[in-house]
Amino acid sequence: MIHGKNNIGFSLSAKGDVSFQTFSPITLEQLPEKFVQATTDELEEAVQKAVSAYSVYKKKSGKERAAFLRAIADEIEAIGSELIERACAESGLPEGRITGERGRTTNQLRMFAKVLEDGDWVEASIDPAMPDRKPLPRTDIRKMLQPVGPVVVFTASNFPLAFSTAGGDTASALAAGNPVIVKSHPYHPGTNELVSGAIIKAAQKTGMPDGVFSSLNAADFTIGQALVLHPKVKSVAFTGSFNGGKSLYDLAQTRKEPIPVFAEMGSVNPVLLLPGKIKENTAGLAATIASSINLGAGQFCTNPGVLVALKGEETEAFKSELTANVAKLMPEKMLHQNIISNYEQKTKSFFENGLVSKLAESENEPVQLTGKPVVAIVKGSDFVQHPDLAEEIFGPFSLLIECDGKAELEAVMAAFDGQLTASVYCTAADVEAYSSAIEIVQEVVGRLIFNGVPTGVEVGYSMQHGGPFPASTDGRFTSVGVDAIKRFVRPVAFQDAPDAYLPDELKDANPLGIWRRVDGKLTKDVINR
Ligand code: NAP
Numbered sequence: 001m002i003h004g005k006n007n008i009g010f011s012l013s014a015k016g017d018v019s020f021q022t023f024s025p026i027t028l029e030q031l032p033e034k035f036v037q038a039t040t041d042e043l044e045e046a047v048q049k050a051v052s053a054y055s056v057y058k059k060k061s062g063k064e065r066a067a068f069l070r071a072i073a074d075e076i077e078a079i080g081s082e083l084i085e086r087a088c089a090e091s092g093l094p095e096g097r098i099t100g101e102r103g104r105t106t107n108q109l110r111m112f113a114k115v116l117e118d119g120d121w122v123e124a125s126i127d128p129a130m131p132d133r134k135p136l137p138r139t140d141i142r143k144m145l146q147p148v149g150p151v152v153v154f155t156a157s158n159f160p161l162a163f164s165t166a167g168g169d170t171a172s173a174l175a176a177g178n179p180v181i182v183k184s185h186p187y188h189p190g191t192n193e194l195v196s197g198a199i200i201k202a203a204q205k206t207g208m209p210d211g212v213f214s215s216l217n218a219a220d221f222t223i224g225q226a227l228v229l230h231p232k233v234k235s236v237a238f239t240g241s242f243n244g245g246k247s248l249y250d251l252a253q254t255r256k257e258p259i260p261v262f263a264e265m266g267s268v269n270p271v272l273l274l275p276g277k278i279k280e281n282t283a284g285l286a287a288t289i290a291s292s293i294n295l296g297a298g299q300f301c302t303n304p305g306v307l308v309a310l311k312g313e314e315t316e317a318f319k320s321e322l323t324a325n326v327a328k329l330m331p332e333k334m335l336h337q338n339i340i341s342n343y344e345q346k347t348k349s350f351f352e353n354g355l356v357s358k359l360a361e362s363e364n365e366p367v368q369l370t371g372k373p374v375v376a377i378v379k380g381s382d383f384v385q386h387p388d389l390a391e392e393i394f395g396p397f398s399l400l401i402e403c404d405g406k407a408e409l410e411a412v413m414a415a416f417d418g419q420l421t422a423s424v425y426c427t428a429a430d431v432e433a434y435s436s437a438i439e440i441v442q443e444v445v446g447r448l449i450f451n452g453v454p455t456g457v458e459v460g461y462s463m464q465h466g467g468p469f470p471a472s473t474d475g476r477f478t479s480v481g482v483d484a485i486k487r488f489v490r491p492v493a494f495q496d497a498p499d500a501y502l503p504d505e506l507k508d509a510n511p512l513g514i515w516r517r518v519d520g521k522l523t524k525d526v527i528n529r
Helices: 040-057 062-079 081-091 095-118 168-176 189-205 222-229 242-253 275-280 282-298 313-328 337-353 380-385 406-414 428-433 435-442 482-488
Strands: 006-008 011-013 125-127 141-147 151-154 180-183 213-216 235-239 261-264 271-273 306-310 357-361 374-379 397-403 419-425 445-450 489-495 516-518 521-523
Touching: 006 040, 006 189, 040 180, 040 213, 040 222, 062 081, 062 095, 062 168, 062 189, 081 095, 081 189, 095 168, 095 482, 151 168, 151 222, 168 180, 168 235, 168 482, 180 222, 189 213, 222 242, 235 242, 235 482, 242 261, 271 282, 271 435, 275 282, 275 306, 275 313, 275 428, 282 313, 282 397, 306 313, 306 406, 313 357, 313 374, 313 397, 337 374, 337 397, 374 380, 380 397, 380 406, 397 406, 406 435, 419 435, 428 435, 435 445, 482 489
Parallel strands: 125 516, 151 180, 151 235, 180 213, 235 261, 271 306, 271 419, 306 397, 374 397, 419 445
Antiparallel strands: 006 011, 006 213, 125 141, 141 489, 357 374, 516 521
16 A cells, blocks of 8 residues: 655655655556655655664674665565556556566665675775884774765666665665665655665664665655755765756755765667678677667667667668668657657657758557657768767667768767767677777777677676766766675775774774785785784
8 A cells, every 4th residue: 555655764754735646657647646745854854864873874784784685675575566566557667577677676685785794895905004114114004995974866767676766776875884865756656665665674674773764755856956955965876867967966066065976877878880790690680789779668778879880781781671670669668758758859859950860760650658769870970070969869769870981980989978888799800990999989988898789787796887977977986786885985094093993894803704905915814913
């Protein structure tokens, strides 16, 4: 039963008089439940509870926090079909996709639990004292990562579970030892409520403090902006559009104490199609690219929004195959009326500049909130003059840039802004012939993919999901995988601290048995002083 209230720590609260309903892309009607927008008093209460919780939560051991994260995963699974049905109803995404996303969400939580149990993630480093060093003795310096304080999480519409309430941002911020306040997404507030309930249950079962997690509803920007401006909030994670991420980033810089906003934003993920590879399997490649463009109605930050190829007979054959494949694509359901209106308006106005033309489109007429797949084409020389043509159009859209020769190809690759990914379809001979174009694009991406589509992001130790601006506000970090935790920590060094004061991770006896860098060498040895 959906209650529509806010989670202020362990308490449910609905003091406001503004409420909203959410829309179902399946019934094309508002869902009946009303969600009460948080008031500024409730926001204040959530932040104060997070501040109090921080002093307790940061001292919980890695094993205790791991138990909390595992309990969240268990509680999410325990909701069962109600969660799947609600997420499907609010997003219009098919059951298989939502079930997969739930698995990704719980796996992610358990992955961070394992990282905490291993304990090495704190990057403990010890330079023991050298009292006899000449000409000056060396003091004892020990350093490790510690949490920063309350983190605010903004969630994306297109991943109601995996980039939402208990998604990678929340999981990594909690793992690092920070309380989290989620600004729920108005496109899936019921899903948020169910998952928030699971997090609260898990916190209570594992003895976590009241305030370690809160979730606030809002139908407009006021609550989100007030959270970013609140002096006790120490960091912000955002997944969504460029406009949203950049405006929250700018807002955070107006504070007396500016704070980081780790915004993962849109991307067009250029796919470079080199001639040898096209020739090898033209039809197969065209089919792969067409289906990646339409996957999830193109509503992925890793959608292949730009294709790049060299003029020539291989590309001509590829264009014909791509056109035939795109013509057959079935328009898929999009998330919301606003998203489809935006998509329709942008795919229409895109052709008004006279530089681009339509290469391919689905022959199946879109019905009921579905987005028609479209591929446009532009000359490389025109693109170099107008690189803004590569702005993200959120939906099943892609732009093929056709380049006249290697020099133009390199100029096109150099014209891209920061991207989450770039893909290179190539043979060994292609890599040799076009290595400079590949190296140019490597400079602006977080992940370089060989012979694979950008859609599909593995969660693990080596993933980088974040690229130079404007793909992310800080390309040094990732929002997916183990290293996502590094966004919500800061290093602290202890100089000549008594052993009893030091955190376990830095104590002489290494009671946690973790890997530490002692005088630059990784070891689990104890320190004798
Ligand atoms: P969105 O419209 O930017 O919304 C994200 C959240 O931020 C919502 O809760 C929204 O509130 C809030 N928000 C947006 N602008 C704001 C502002 N100026 N002040 C305060 N709050 C603001 O994005 P979306 O539609 O949810 O997600 C789709 C976009 O996300 C696409 O561009 C996609 O490429 C990108 N995306 C990126 C990644 C990645 O990892 N890089 C992953 C998934 C999606 P309201 O809903 O109340 O407007």
